[in-house]
Amino acid sequence: xxxxxxxxxxxxxxxxxxxxxxxxxxxxxxxxxxxxxxxxxxxxxxxxxxxxxxxxxxxxxxxxxxxxxxxxxxxxxxxxxxxxxxxxxxxxxxxxxxxxxxxxxxxxxxxxxxxxxxxxxxxxxxxxxxxxxxxxxxxxxxxxxxxxxxxxxxxxxxxxxxxxxxxxxxxxxxxxxxxxxxxxxxxxxxxxxxxxxx
Amino acid sequence: xxxxxxxxxxxxxxxxxxxxxxxxxxxxxxxxxxxxxxxxxxxxxxxxxxxxxxxxxxxxxxxxxxxxxxxxxxxxxxxxxxxxxxxxxxxxxxxxxxxxxxxxxxxxxxxxxxxxxxxxxxxxxxxxxxxxxxxxxxxxxxxxxxxxxxxxxxxxxxxxxxxxxxxxxxxxxxxxxxxxxxxxxxxxxxxxxxxxxxxxxxxxxxxxxxxxxxxxxxxxxxxxxxxxxxxxxxxxxxxxxxxxxxxxxxxxxxxxxxxxxxxxxxxxxxxxxxxxxxxxxxxxxxxxxxxxxxxxxxxxxxxxxxxxxxxxxxxxxxxxxxxxxxxxxxxxxxxxxxxxxxxxxxxxxxxxxxxxxxxxxxxxxxxxxxxxxxxxxxxxxxxxxxxxxxxxxxxxxxxxxxxxxxxxxxxxxxxxxxxxxxxxxxxxxxxxxxxxxxxxxxxxxxxxxxxxxxxxxxxxxxxxxxxxxxxxxxxxxxxxxxxxxxxxxxxxxxxxxxxxxxxxxxxxxxxxxxxxxxxxxxxxxxxxxxxxxxxxxxxxxxxxxxxxxxxxxxxxxxxxxxxxxxxxxxxxxxxxxxxxxxxxxxxxxxxxxxxxxxxxxxxxxxxxxxxxxxxxxxxxx
Numbered sequence: 150x151x152x153x154x155x156x157x158x159x160x161x162x163x164x165x166x167x168x169x170x171x172x173x174x175x176x177x178x179x180x181x182x183x184x185x186x187x188x189x190x191x192x193x194x195x196x197x198x199x200x201x202x203x204x205x206x207x208x209x210x211x212x213x214x215x216x217x218x219x220x221x222x223x224x225x226x227x228x229x230x231x232x233x234x235x236x237x238x239x240x241x242x243x244x245x246x247x248x249x250x251x252x253x254x255x256x257x258x259x260x261x262x263x264x265x266x267x268x269x270x271x272x273x274x275x276x277x278x279x280x281x282x283x284x285x286x287x288x289x290x291x292x293x294x295x296x297x298x299x300x301x302x303x304x305x306x307x308x309x310x311x312x313x314x315x316x317x318x319x320x321x322x323x324x325x326x327x328x329x330x331x332x333x334x335x336x337x338x339x340x341x342x343x344x345x346x347x
Numbered sequence: 348x349x350x351x352x353x354x355x356x357x358x359x360x361x362x363x364x365x366x367x368x369x370x371x372x373x374x375x376x377x378x379x380x381x382x383x384x385x386x387x388x389x390x391x392x393x394x395x396x397x398x399x400x401x402x403x404x405x406x407x408x409x410x411x412x413x414x415x416x417x418x419x420x421x422x423x424x425x426x427x428x429x430x431x432x433x434x435x436x437x438x439x440x441x442x443x444x445x446x447x448x449x450x451x452x453x454x455x456x457x458x459x460x461x462x463x464x465x466x467x468x469x470x471x472x473x474x475x476x477x478x479x480x481x482x483x484x485x486x487x488x489x490x491x492x493x494x495x496x497x498x499x500x501x502x503x504x505x506x507x508x509x510x511x512x513x514x515x516x517x518x519x520x521x522x523x524x525x526x527x528x529x530x531x532x533x534x535x536x537x538x539x540x541x542x543x544x545x546x547x548x549x550x551x552x553x554x555x556x557x558x559x560x561x562x563x564x565x566x567x568x569x570x571x572x573x574x575x576x577x578x579x580x581x582x583x584x585x586x587x588x589x590x591x592x593x594x595x596x597x598x599x600x601x602x603x604x605x606x607x608x609x610x611x612x613x614x615x616x617x618x619x620x621x622x623x624x625x626x627x628x629x630x631x632x633x634x635x636x637x638x639x640x641x642x643x644x645x646x647x648x649x650x651x652x653x654x655x656x657x658x659x660x661x662x663x664x665x666x667x668x669x670x671x672x673x674x675x676x677x678x679x680x681x682x683x684x685x686x687x688x689x690x691x692x693x694x695x696x697x698x699x700x701x702x703x704x705x706x707x708x709x710x711x712x713x714x715x716x717x718x719x720x721x722x723x724x725x726x727x728x729x730x731x732x733x734x735x736x737x738x739x740x741x742x743x744x745x746x747x748x749x750x751x752x753x754x755x756x757x758x759x760x761x762x763x764x765x766x767x768x769x770x771x772x773x774x775x776x777x778x779x780x781x782x783x784x785x786x787x788x789x790x791x792x793x794x795x796x797x798x799x800x801x802x803x804x805x806x807x808x809x810x811x812x813x814x815x816x817x818x819x820x821x822x823x824x825x826x827x828x829x830x831x832x833x834x835x836x837x838x839x840x841x842x843x844x845x846x847x848x849x850x851x852x853x854x855x856x857x858x859x860x861x862x863x864x865x866x867x868x869x870x871x872x873x874x875x876x877x878x879x880x881x882x883x884x885x886x887x888x889x890x891x892x893x894x895x896x897x898x899x900x901x902x903x904x905x906x907x908x909x910x911x912x913x914x915x916x917x918x919x920x921x922x923x924x925x926x927x928x929x930x931x932x933x934x935x936x937x938x939x940x941x942x943x944x945x946x947x948x949x950x951x952x953x954x955x956x957x958x959x960x961x962x963x964x965x966x967x968x
Contacts, residue, residue, distance in 0.1 A: 160715065170361070170526070177361050177528055184493075185361075186525040188468060196717040208492070208599035210525045213684035215703030230712035235704045250715040254930035254939075255921050261710035273704040 152207045153309060154216055157200040157299075158231045159223035160248050164296030167324065168221075169200035171300060172309075174319045176204045179311045184210035197227060204309065219308045223282065223299055224248045225263040232270050239274045240308045242343065243267065244282035244299065278306055278346045285338040291328065294335035301339025313340060349398050354534050362529045364493045364522040368460060369394035371500025372430050376535035377458075379405045379422035381415035383795065384824035385434030386469040387523035388462035392432055393825070400837075403539045408827050411766070411795040412437035416459065417444050420513075423453035424550070425541030428504050432460040435476045440766065440796070442479065448513055449483045450560040451550050452567070455541060456507035458500065459485075460516045462523050465645045465680035471746065471764065473679070475646035476517055480623030484564050486571045487515045487623035488580065491598040493527030499580065499620065501532060506574070510567055515623075519645065521596045521680065572624035580620030581629055587613040589694050590637035590665075592630070592654055594619045597643040600686035607687060608696050625653040631661040641693045642669035645681050668693050717751060721928040722944025724889035725749040725816050727863035729759040730924055730952065732785060732814060735873040740783040741776045745769035745797075747789035748822040748891075756925050759787065767796025774800075774809035783877070784811040791821035791829035793846060798853065804882045805854040812876050813884045815846055818891035826894045836899050850884045857883035864889055866951040892944045904945025905961050908938050914957035920949040 155172070159165035166187055173183045181204050188199045201212045215236045222228025222243040235241060245263065252258035271277035280302055286294040297320065304313045317333055324332050351370045353360075362370065369391050372380070380399075382392035392408065399406035405422075409415035412433040419429040433441060438461045445459070461479070464470040480487035488503055490496040500516060507514040548556055575581060584602075591614060593601045598618045605614045617633045619626070634640060634657060642651040651669035658665055668674055674689045675681075684700060691698035719726045729752045732742075744750055744760035745768065753760030762772055773786035788797050793815055801813065821827040828834055833843045850858045857879050861869045869887065876883045895901055906928075909920075914935065921929045921936045926949060928942035938949075940961065950958040 173361050173526060177359065182528060183361060184525065184527050186521055188524070197715050208602045209596075209683050210492075210521065210527065210599065211596075211682050213682050213687075213701055215701035216683065226712040227715075229709055232706045232709055233703050236702050237704065239704075249930070250713050251718055251925075251927040251929075252716070253713050254927070255925060256931045256934075258713040260713055266710050269709055270704070 151205060153204040153218050154212045155202040155204070155219040155221060155303070155309070156212050156217040156231060156234045157202065157221045157223070158227040159198050160227060161196050161198055163198070163223045164293065165198045165200055165223060168296035168300050169202055171316065171319050171323055172202055172303070174323055175311050175316050176309075178315055178319060181205055186210040197230070199231075219303065219306075221299055221303055223295060225267060226261060229261060229263070229266045229270070235270070235274050237274065240276045240278070240306055241270060241274050242278045242299065242302045242306055244295065245279050246281055246283045276306065278302060278343050280339065280342045280346065282339070285342060286335050289335035289338055290331035294328070294331050297332040297335035298339035301336035302343035304336070305340035305343030349394070349401065351394055351398065352402070353531065356531055356533045358531045359528050360531060361526055362493060363390060363526050364496050364518065364524060365390035366394060367493045367497040367529050368500050368516070368518070370529065370531070371497040372458065372504070373398065374497070374532045374534055375501045375504035376428050376537045377404065377430050377504070378427045378537045378539040379419060379429040380431070381407050381409045381418045382432045383409055383412045383415050383437055384821055384827040385437050385462070386824055387464060387520040388432050388434045388460060389824045389827070390523070391460060392827070404537060405539065408829065410830050412441040413444055416441040416448070419457055420444065420448050420453065422541070423455045423457040425543045426455040427538065427541045428456040428508070430458045430460065433462070434470065435461055435463045435474055436470060436472065436765070437461070438476055438479055445479070445485070445513065446483050447552050447557070449485050450552055450557055450564055452511040453507065453513060454511070454544070456504045457513040458503040458507055458516055459513055460518065463517065463519045463646070465519055468520055473646070475649060476515075477622060477649045478647070480515055484568050485513055485515050485623070486510065486621070487517050489517050489595045489620055489622050490522055491595055491618060491620065493522065493525055494529050495620070496522055497529050497532070510571055512567055512571070519595055519680070568624050572626065575621040575624055575626040576629050578621040578626070581617070581626050583615060583617050583633060585611065585615035587615045588636070588638045589614050590617065590633060590640035591643055591690065592617045592619060592633070592640060592650060593643040594622055594650060595645065597645060597681055597686060600681055600683050601643050601690070603683060604687035604690050608691060608698065610696055619650060622650065625650075627653075627657050627660070630654055630657045631663065634658055634661065634663050634665050637665050639666045639694065640668070641674070641690060642667065643675065643681075643686060643689070644669070647677055716754065718754065718927050719748065719751050720892060721926050721942045722892035722946040723748070724818055724863045724887065724891070725752060726757065726924065726926065727866065727889070727946070727948045728814060728816055728869065728887035729757040730948065731863060731866060731869040731873055732759060733757065734870055735877060736783055736785055740785050741780060743769040743772045743776060743784065743786045745786075745788040745792050747792055749787055749789055749816045752787070756922060766792050767800055770797050770804065770813055771800035773811040773813070774804050774807065777809060777811040786811060786813050788813060788815055789822070790815060790817040790819065790831050790846060794830045794844070798849065801850065801855065801882070802853045809882055810880055811882060813882070815884060815886045817846060817886050817888040818894070819888070820891050820894040822891045822894065826891070826897075846886050855882050855884050857881065858886070859884075860886040860888055862889050863887040864946050864948055866948060892946070905963070906938065906940040906943035906945050907947065907950055907958050908940065908961050909936055910957045910959050911935070913955050915955045917954055919952050919954060920958060924949045924952055
């Protein structure tokens with residue numbers, strides 16, 4: 150099987166690491182080789198959190214510029230920041246809801262024109278799926294379920310070969326019991342949103 | 348049961364590199380482990396901390412890496428299998444003990460994990476710890492994958508026991524913080540009680556003993572070298588005329604690059620996993636069949652120099668490349684493109700790179716620098732110190748979350764090199780410049796390396812102030828305990844040490860403790876200290892808000908809001924305090940109630956008292 154390289158970017162606190170873990174566990178359950186690397190320095194302190202997930206053959210656990218098959222962005226300015234990982238064949242799945250850094254909140258930096266930037270990027274990649282992830286997460290029952298919405302969108306995009314049911318089994322097993330129903334609902338909403346957008 | 352205790356050999360599990368190392372140690376029957384936390388090594392110790400609560404594994408967070416190594420060494424002298432884990436700069440602290448521990452050797456086993464951090468994701472330097480192998484004479488093992496991290500850890504214990512030497516397991520961030528599929532191995536029984544057999548003329552390193560022990564160490568190094576020569580960790584793949592010698596994570600990049608370049612049949616790879624003592628004979632044989640060789644290693648040209656040495660000794664005319672213009676750098680970490688480009692350049696091969704989409708015309712994403720959290724007590728202490736001492740004072744700082752105080756608008760931090768060096772350098776700054784000097788240090792760092800420079804400063808009549816930023820935990824690395832932390836809520840019987848008593852015991856006569864969220868009292872205390880000559884200590888004590896919310900009995904405080912009627916829009920709150928719970932809307936400061944912890948710092952700084960606590964009904968009160 151060809152290697153599938155998935156780059157996940159988020160802001161600290163959005164649950165990127167757990168999403169990557171569920172994605173990885175799902176791939177292991179599907180009998181695939183998995184290599185992941187995470188960069189979570191100072192995540193709790195408002196920084197950027199990156200995960201790289203590589204499925205299938207190969208040995209490295211890192212994604213070079215222009216080498217991502219999927220860019221999964223939990224926050225639109227982070228999707229823009231990581232755009233250099235994309236090539237003409239990349240599937241970009243992004244949340245459209247801005248989480249301004251405090252530099253912007255305090256007026257020291259400017260938040261970019263996100264819709265415009267996403268449109269520019271959309272014209273250069275294979276597929277762009279843009280969803281309002283926090284809105285879907287709240288509809289599922291908790292803002293904290295953004296990560297499961299994004300995972301659902303990934304499953305719905307068809308960019309990975311694992312069946313949605315397999316994801317759901319891992320979500321039930323690996324995420325906190327009291328949030329399982331919300332997480333599964335969020336996953337489903339994300340999946341449907343991606344299917345309707347793609 | 349802790350997931351790492353699962354006794355199901357051959358089961359495949361997705362694990363973090365650090366979990367794989369801890370699992371390997373558990374499989375090898377580690378009975379005694381110690382650590383001081385440090386990214387990227389911290390999760391190894393976390394596993395042991397958790398496992399030690401339900402099993403007979405002994406684990407402790409020691410005051411610093413040297414103590415962690417020493418306490419593990421003591422247990423290893425009693426015949427136990429032991430581990431000490433630390434980040435690369437931690438090994439500098441532990442190195443004094445390590446150098447002579449290599450002379451005595453150990454009766455049981457001691458595996459020292461050292462986690463390097465190329466690119467300095469979360470470190471003050473990117474030193475290459477492999478040189479500690481050469482410096483000490485101890486064996487070094489370097490895994491290339493997460494799965495191998497588990498296997499190598501098991502082997503490291505066996506190797507240590509066989510050679511009666513500590514063994515260094517050297518990783519980099521991309522191993523520690525990567526995950527991969529690990530095949531579980533069988534569990535070996537933990538032997539938690541041992542006995543120390545006295546042998547002072549082999550263990551007490553006075554000169555006459557050490558003169559005899561050093562040649563023994565040299566013999567052990569040669570024994571280890573013969574093991575490295577035939578070790579399966581040093582393996583050759585392929586039969587081509589072009590050689591690539593690599594280690595650690597670079598192996599994965601090399602392996603993928605050769606396949607992608609499409610000339611796999613022309614290459615052969617020598618992956619060095621047992622890298623000290625260097626397997627000279629094996630490398631020489633590898634070189635014999637090569638037209639040209641490239642050494643791919645992150646960091647320093649450690650292997651490259653050894654490979655050149657082998658070629659020289661064997662009289663081989665083969666061309667050897669490695670660090671140099673157009674090839675590899677000694678800086679930062681590698682990535683797949685960098686390695687592929689260097690291989691293509693070295694062997695003059697056509698290269699097809701991934702083609703990133705053009706991004707030059709995309710707007711720039713706003714910077715997202717890490718920041719002190721909302722409700723962080725360090726911010727409160729810094730705002731008060733700035734009010735009293737301003738820009739005139741010199742502020743040597745130290746290592747922890749509070750290092751982030753260097754960012755504007757706090758700008759608290761003028762010099763930073765190493766744990767404890769804030770207090771250490773302060774005497775030099777104060778005496779040489781004649782300026783008021785205020786050194787910052789965290790509570791965990793105080794116990795790690797702050798005590799001896801404080802004693803030295805008192806004795807030598809220095810004149811500066813130490814601000815101990817005491818948030819009751821080791822914040823930056825994930826809330827590990829230190830000798831000042833009470834763990835009775837976890838049913839752990841520790842004897843917390845008072846920082847005040849420690850400072851007084853070291854002869855500091857002026858010691859004041861404040862809650863930095865009592866802003867006026869803190870400023871008053873600092874003004875008192877400003878007039879004091881000699882070494883003074885201000886302890887700014889309030890819990891880390893992230894740690895506090897996990898403690899029993901924690902109650903969230905009601906957040907604050909800006910009363911728009913009384914707000915004069917001076918923006919002292921956003922310009923001086925700059926808590927990330929603030930945002931500016933229509934050019935006026937507002938507070939995000941979700942992020943506000945209710946610490947009340949900004950309310951005390953506001954000139955109009957326009958920042959008020961939200962009432963229980965959710966209104967401005």
